[in-house]
Amino acid sequence: MNVSRFIRVLTQINNNEVILSRKRNLFKINRRWIGIQAKVSDDNECLEVKYQKRTDKFPLIWLRDNCTCENCFHKSSQSRIINWKDFDINIKVNSVEAKDESNIEINWNDNHKSVYSWDWLEKRSFSEAAQVKYLNDLYIPTKKLWSKNEFFDVLKSYEHKDIVNEDEALYNWLKDLAIYGVTLIRNAFENEKECQKISERVAFVKKTHYGESFHVVAKEGTNNVAYLSNPLQLHTDLPYYHYQPGVILLHCIVQNKGKGGGNLLTDAFYVAEKLRNENKDAFNVLSSMDVNWLDVGEEDAVPFHKIHREPMIVLDRHGNIRTIRHSIPQRDSxxxxxIEDVKPWYKALKVFVDEIYSNAAHFKTQPGDILAVDNTRLVHGRLGYQDTKDVKRFLVGNYLDWDEIHSKLRVLRKRFAKSSP
Structure with a gap:
């Protein structure tokens, strides 16, 4: 068979059914695949698939590597089992044939046959539009950055009973948390297990050297400045962890009734992008110079000494902001x-600190509120307060990892998203 010749997927429409004719056989296929053609490229490196308005190319080596037959792919574990020790990276095609049920069959020169559906190929297109859709929808939802003036527009509220009992509410809550970096759960029971209950709806609590949960309450002799009633500077939690906790859940059980104790929140991604556009020198310094992050102490009679080195603004290899690490108390000496870089770094730090405070949103959680904060993106703080003789401000918190949140989102997306790659 001449593999450079197009195979045609449509020959006739009969009684509202699309019919594929190949030789003397007839196969029903999905109407949306009308007019598709496929052939091997002239350089014998790709399969070219022509839709009505575009052409996609799929490298042959990628197609052979992703064969989903039982000899190459373990279906229940969704895992490739093809023997790569014997894999031919110069694989060629003997023939391309249209099959039933909207499939195409490739016969390889190693005497192996692979079948691919048009739908499977379309979702894995190497086109920019398809890859952007995959990266922004299924991989990680696109973040929407916000200024302090937009905070109350982006702060989405959910009922505790809905998150605990309804999967669709859980999906929408996690999606908003991924997009905006902050959400509020209302009317949680005022006990110490509600954050854990929410976390276990997603996956499990991330344990740190402070335990599975932590209590935010003013106490003497503390080894953490969060446990003071003084103002708490804007920061991210635990920057000295290589795997920094992804999300903080903070359950307000008792709130200070005076003017103090209010929350401060800033979208530090918004601030960092603002610096990139308005003060590129400061942005470059903060995103390129490692900071030594430190926590030394003892919790429940167990000593710890954590150190991690990474810039305040962490970029991925594409130049996109991946995480923010910032905590004045947790910077090591x-x-x-x-030595010549020290003063420029401090100047850039000052610019950053001024910006996060000028862009901080102010509000105050109330008993029964659970505040969820993206700890890799937002900086949070607290106004100072004074406990009364009879009322002591008390919050309970724990952490979740983004790996588990994104996993749960993808699982729920199959049921509740309007469209899924």
């Missing part, structure tokens, strides 16, 4: 950089 060891600063392992060139």
């Amino acid at each position: 060891y600063f392992t950089v060139n």
Whole structure:
């Protein structure tokens, strides 16, 4: 068979059914695949698939690597089992044939046959539009950055009973948390297990050297400044962890009734992008110079000494902001950089700090509120307060990892998203 010749997927429409004719056989296929053609490219490197308005190319080596027959793919574990020790990276095609049920069959020169559906191929298109859709929808939802003036527009509220009992509410809550970096759950029971209950609806609590949960309450002799009634500077939690906790859940059980104790929140991604556009020098310094993050102490009679080195603004290899690490108390006095870079870094830090405070939203959680905050993106803080003789401000919190949140989102997306790649 001449593999450079197009195979045609449509020959006639009969009684509202699309019919595929190949040789003397007839196969029903999905109407949406009308007019598709496919052939091997002239350089014998790709399968070219022509739709009505575009052409996609699929490298042959990728197609052979992703064969889903039982000899190459373990269906229940969704895992590739093809033997790559014997894999031919110069694989060629003997023939391309249209099959029933909207499939195409490739016969390889190693005497293997692979079948692919048009739908499977379309979702895995190498086109920019298809890849952007996959990255922004299924991989990680696109973040929407916000200024302090937009905070109350983006702060979505959910009922505790809905999150606990309804999967669709859980999906929408997690999606909003991924997009905006902050959400509020209302009317939680005022006990110490509600954050854990929410976390276990997603996956499990991320344990740290402070335990599975932590209590935010003013106490003497603390080894953490969060447990003071003084103002708490804007920061991210635990920057000294290589795997920094992804999300903080903070359940307000008792709130200070005076003017103090209010929350501060800033979208630090918004601030960082603002610096990138308005003060590129400060942005470059903060995104390139490692900071030594430190926590030393003892919790429940167990000593710890954590150190991690990474910039305040962490970029991925595409230049996109991946995480923010910022905590004035948790910066080590060891600063392992060139001495001439020290003053420029402090100048950039000052610019960043001024910006996060000028862009901080102010509000105050009330008993029964669970505040969820993206700890890799937002910085949070608290106004100072004074406990009364009879009322002591008390919050309970724990952490979730983004790996588990994104996993749960993808599972729920199959049921509740309007469209899924």
